Amino acid sequence: METIKVKLSSGKEISIDENAVAILNKYARTMLTLEELARELNLASWEEAYELINSVPSWILWTPLEIYKRS
Secondary structure, three states: OOOEEEEOOOOOEEEEOHHHHHHHHHHHHOOOOHHHHHHHOOOOOHHHHHHHHHHOOHHHHHOOHHHHHHO
16 A cells, blocks of 8 residues: 655654554554654654644544555
8 A cells, every 4th residue: 555644734744654553543442642642653742643633534543454454
């Protein structure tokens, strides 16, 4: 599958690769906070994490990594 790239208002570009999908899956399925999400994705703050969550298509958050790898 082609790598999805999300550009944040800060100018930072985030590649949604397998590692990012695994972290986003963890965020969607657990009580991971935006601060923890930002730390795991090496973002500057929870605001960037919030913007990323709003920019990423929601199906990515809920698609299991194994299925994402196959597509």
